[in-house]
Amino acid sequence: MRTFQMGKSNLQFSRLVYGVWRLADAEDTSIKHVREKIDLCLDQGITTFDHADIYGDYECEKLFGKALADDPSLRSQMQLISKCDIALMSDKFSDRRVKFYDTSAEYVRASVEQSLQNLSTDYLDLLLIHRPDPFMNAAETGAALDQLIDSGKVKAVGVSNFEVWDWRLLQANMRHPLVANQVEMSLLQRDAFTNGNLSAMQLDSLTPMAWSPLGGGALFGDTPETRRLAPIFERLAQEQGASVDHVALAWLLAHSANILPVVGTNNPSRIKSLSNILDIEIDRETWFELWTAAAGQEVA
Amino acid sequence: MRTFQMGKSNLQFSRLVYGVWRLADAEDTSIKHVREKIDLCLDQGITTFDHADIYGDYECEKLFGKALADDPSLRSQMQLISKCDIALMSDKFSDRRVKFYDTSAEYVRASVEQSLQNLSTDYLDLLLIHRPDPFMNAAETGAALDQLIDSGKVKAVGVSNFEVWDWRLLQANMRHPLVANQVEMSLLQRDAFTNGNLSAMQLDSLTPMAWSPLGGGALFGDTPETRRLAPIFERLAQEQGASVDHVALAWLLAHSANILPVVGTNNPSRIKSLSNILDIEIDRETWFELWTAAAGQEVA
Amino acid sequence: MRTFQMGKSNLQFSRLVYGVWRLADAEDTSIKHVREKIDLCLDQGITTFDHADIYGDYECEKLFGKALADDPSLRSQMQLISKCDIALMSDKFSDRRVKFYDTSAEYVRASVEQSLQNLSTDYLDLLLIHRPDPFMNAAETGAALDQLIDSGKVKAVGVSNFEVWDWRLLQANMRHPLVANQVEMSLLQRDAFTNGNLSAMQLDSLTPMAWSPLGGGALFGDTPETRRLAPIFERLAQEQGASVDHVALAWLLAHSANILPVVGTNNPSRIKSLSNILDIEIDRETWFELWTAAAGQEVA
Numbered sequence: 001m002r003t004f005q006m007g008k009s010n011l012q013f014s015r016l017v018y019g020v021w022r023l024a025d026a027e028d029t030s031i032k033h034v035r036e037k038i039d040l041c042l043d044q045g046i047t048t049f050d051h052a053d054i055y056g057d058y059e060c061e062k063l064f065g066k067a068l069a070d071d072p073s074l075r076s077q078m079q080l081i082s083k084c085d086i087a088l089m090s091d092k093f094s095d096r097r098v099k100f101y102d103t104s105a106e107y108v109r110a111s112v113e114q115s116l117q118n119l120s121t122d123y124l125d126l127l128l129i130h131r132p133d134p135f136m137n138a139a140e141t142g143a144a145l146d147q148l149i150d151s152g153k154v155k156a157v158g159v160s161n162f163e164v165w166d167w168r169l170l171q172a173n174m175r176h177p178l179v180a181n182q183v184e185m186s187l188l189q190r191d192a193f194t195n196g197n198l199s200a201m202q203l204d205s206l207t208p209m210a211w212s213p214l215g216g217g218a219l220f221g222d223t224p225e226t227r228r229l230a231p232i233f234e235r236l237a238q239e240q241g242a243s244v245d246h247v248a249l250a251w252l253l254a255h256s257a258n259i260l261p262v263v264g265t266n267n268p269s270r271i272k273s274l275s276n277i278l279d280i281e282i283d284r285e286t287w288f289e290l291w292t293a294a295a296g297q298e299v300a
Numbered sequence: 301m302r303t304f305q306m307g308k309s310n311l312q313f314s315r316l317v318y319g320v321w322r323l324a325d326a327e328d329t330s331i332k333h334v335r336e337k338i339d340l341c342l343d344q345g346i347t348t349f350d351h352a353d354i355y356g357d358y359e360c361e362k363l364f365g366k367a368l369a370d371d372p373s374l375r376s377q378m379q380l381i382s383k384c385d386i387a388l389m390s391d392k393f394s395d396r397r398v399k400f401y402d403t404s405a406e407y408v409r410a411s412v413e414q415s416l417q418n419l420s421t422d423y424l425d426l427l428l429i430h431r432p433d434p435f436m437n438a439a440e441t442g443a444a445l446d447q448l449i450d451s452g453k454v455k456a457v458g459v460s461n462f463e464v465w466d467w468r469l470l471q472a473n474m475r476h477p478l479v480a481n482q483v484e485m486s487l488l489q490r491d492a493f494t495n496g497n498l499s500a501m502q503l504d505s506l507t508p509m510a511w512s513p514l515g516g517g518a519l520f521g522d523t524p525e526t527r528r529l530a531p532i533f534e535r536l537a538q539e540q541g542a543s544v545d546h547v548a549l550a551w552l553l554a555h556s557a558n559i560l561p562v563v564g565t566n567n568p569s570r571i572k573s574l575s576n577i578l579d580i581e582i583d584r585e586t587w588f589e590l591w592t593a594a595a596g597q598e599v600a
Numbered sequence: 601m602r603t604f605q606m607g608k609s610n611l612q613f614s615r616l617v618y619g620v621w622r623l624a625d626a627e628d629t630s631i632k633h634v635r636e637k638i639d640l641c642l643d644q645g646i647t648t649f650d651h652a653d654i655y656g657d658y659e660c661e662k663l664f665g666k667a668l669a670d671d672p673s674l675r676s677q678m679q680l681i682s683k684c685d686i687a688l689m690s691d692k693f694s695d696r697r698v699k700f701y702d703t704s705a706e707y708v709r710a711s712v713e714q715s716l717q718n719l720s721t722d723y724l725d726l727l728l729i730h731r732p733d734p735f736m737n738a739a740e741t742g743a744a745l746d747q748l749i750d751s752g753k754v755k756a757v758g759v760s761n762f763e764v765w766d767w768r769l770l771q772a773n774m775r776h777p778l779v780a781n782q783v784e785m786s787l788l789q790r791d792a793f794t795n796g797n798l799s800a801m802q803l804d805s806l807t808p809m810a811w812s813p814l815g816g817g818a819l820f821g822d823t824p825e826t827r828r829l830a831p832i833f834e835r836l837a838q839e840q841g842a843s844v845d846h847v848a849l850a851w852l853l854a855h856s857a858n859i860l861p862v863v864g865t866n867n868p869s870r871i872k873s874l875s876n877i878l879d880i881e882i883d884r885e886t887w888f889e890l891w892t893a894a895a896g897q898e899v900a
């Protein structure tokens with residue numbers, strides 16, 4: 001699988017990223033089954049795994065980490081992303097009074113330490129600030145993130161769900177470059193393509209990552225959007241043998257901004273076929289056919 | 301007529317620009333009649349003509365070009381703007397499946413070659429990217445535009461309907477400066493004055509051009525806006541002998557940002573009087589009277 | 601009271617600013633009562649007073665100025681802010697046809713001269729452009745503002761109700777730095793925290809000032825917002841003896857961006873207790889509890 005150099009860093013990530021946010025939802029969460037998913041990814045060259053402290057009510061990192069603890073040789077074959085700053089209401093934090101964001105130096109450092117412990121590793125390849133924090137002290141957060149990179153505990157830092165002024169403020173308070181912004185992008189969520197956000201990411205060398213690249217499953221429902229998209233999906237199925245989910249991911253991959261989709265299926269047979277997506281060709285006109293069908297109106 | 305130096309270029313454009321987008325709609329599209337309109341403009345110092353590949357279903361450039369072919373001495377007396385990147389659904393491109401944008405190097409170069417051929421000229425004074433393309437490969441498009449300038453086929457490049465992050469991304473991938481942004485601005489479309497777009501254009505030395513400066517003719521209808529504007533128009537008619545359309549254009553000319561209105565009337569008598577607009581004085585308070593009547597509420 | 605250095609200037613402003621916009625609304629507007637309010641502020645270290653030419657239909661500056669004329673020793677104990685560019689419909693300007701903004705050099709200079717005369721002073725510490733002017737000639741306005749600073753008539757210049765492209769355009773036309781942006785911010789008006797405006801202010805070293813920090817009194821009404829906020833206000837009243845208005849101001853003070861709230865109560869007993877606000881502690885979780893109750897939904 002092709003790899004991609006993240007932002008201004010030396011990190012090489014795989015062109016598709018496997019997202020573990022539903023790992024704890026699987027019926028079987030044994031080490032054996034987690035390892036099976038990891039191997040299915042690695043066998044295809046999908047070497048980058050996207051975590052967050054909070055996924056699975058704070059359980060997903062631990063499930064994944066058990067597989068790494070069981071076979072430490074796995075770590076060098078993969079890149080690990082995790083995130084922090086969302087403080088969830090959870091039985092595990094019974095004294096919390098509200099869901100909030102925390103980008104304080106103390107919290108960020110503690111969150112990274114916990115992620116490292118959960119994942120049985122001594123470094124993250126990429127740490128993302130999960131949500132823009134309206135209470136952020138940029139000087140404090142920026143310094144804490146720089147220190148985490150200097151210490152080797154994280155190789156690089158980025159953001160998620162940020163818009164340009166928020167990341168520029170954080171960047172202005174850091175020595176190391178922010179290298180990524182993970183936002184929602186899909187055929188069903190196209191705002192970043194037109195509101196300046198994707199352009200600003202490219203301008204500032206933040207590699208765009210796409211969460212919910214399948215629209216949270218809505219592409220498989222029966223909606224006005226999916227009914228308009230259906231004939232194009234059918235044509236591409238006939239021409240290239242491409243399934244709906246593969247077309248939707250290839251639509252993101254076709255963009256020159258090197259968008260990295262974060263794919264999170266728990267289904268082993270679907271995982272096994274992910275690398276086929278890279279063979280699908282979405283030319284410019286087809287890209288706009290899909291855009292137009294999703295939007296329900298032609299471009300201006 | 302006053303002229304204006306476009307952006308950071310050496311181009312001198314006339315203070316009013318004649319837009320040909322309805323040239324093919326005229327009852328008589330003979331060379332003689334096209335030439336008549338050109339002469340009416342040139343006689344008044346309106347030397348800049350605004351085209352696009354697609355105007356008149358790809359016919360307007362050709363109609364205009366016939367007059368240039370008929371009298372090649374005209375070319376040196378005028379400046380020609382054209383645009384590209386909108387791929388229209390059209391009988392002329394019967395294999396198109398959808399309206400789309402195309403900023404690929406190949407398409408942009410071919411579009412310019414076609415415009416040059418249509419217009420019977422060997423250079424455009426200004427080429428505009430017609431619409432922001434959500435699929436744009438900025439490195440590719442920027443390099444293609446630079447090459448077109450280097451080759452002498454276009455003297456300068458700008459954009460149309462762009463917002464700041466999109467033009468900054470394109471500019472970051474070019475050596476030559478973008479010199480203009482043509483957007484909709486009029487008494488009936490005032491967004492650019494308040495949403496930062498006109499400020500950002502001035503900051504980045506993009507000369508603002510205004511399409512539909514008369515609101516697409518809506519200023520002549522009977523609407524709440526026009527009823528509120530009527531008493532002010534009447535006063536200005538009495539004080540300065542100014543017609544509604546001339547006031548609306550003078551309202552744009554009065555702004556210090558040097559907004560160039562693109563005027564597209566097919567009516568010879570209206571064309572003949574266009575230069576009178578430059579004699580109308582719209583002072584600050586009158587400017588806000590018109591703003592307020594159009595908006596239907598006083599400023600905050 | 602703590603003081604704060606404004607933007608990139610040498611100005612030291614008090615952490616709370618007293619706003620006089622309702623000074624003319626008080627039952628007693630005698631010099632004695634105005635002086636009483638000034639003394640109540642100064643006694644607590646509230647040394648910065650926020651004016652505008654238009655407050656009280658152009659009367660507030662004069663009322664305040666009488667106290668300064670009566671005791672010139674007061675001037676050196678305080679900092680004076682005033683504003684200009686809103687031209688109100690008023691009996692005092694009976695020939696005006698519309699409310700408008702005026703950032704012309706002539707108007708801005710005359711407005712400052714009038715403010716100096718009204719306030720019985722020979723300098724303003726800070727002059728703010730009151731509203732973004734869609735008709736602004738940035739080169740002209742910027743030069744006029746620079747000259748006012750050079751002449752010593754104003755120590756520094758800032759803006760009010762601006763967004764980033766408007767202040768960047770003005771700044772690009774000035775030699776002296778803009779040092780503040782006064783916008784509406786409160787528990788009931790949180791847009792600046794999420795739309796990039798507060799981040800951009802920090803990035804550009806514009807000190808944020810908050811007008812209507814109590815939501816124009818709406819925090820004391822019976823609304824869905826205040827009903828959701830009530831239990832938290834009650835808890836903070838019990839824990840820290842803090843009143844609703846003090847909590848709302850402390851919520852702004854707790855932010856690391858050094859937001860300066862402009863407080864405008866006419867009630868002497870309320871003025872007398874303002875400095876108590878600085879003792880209230882709003883920790884991060886409480887800050888988000890208040891945010892969430894005001895918003896009516898948890899953060900994303």
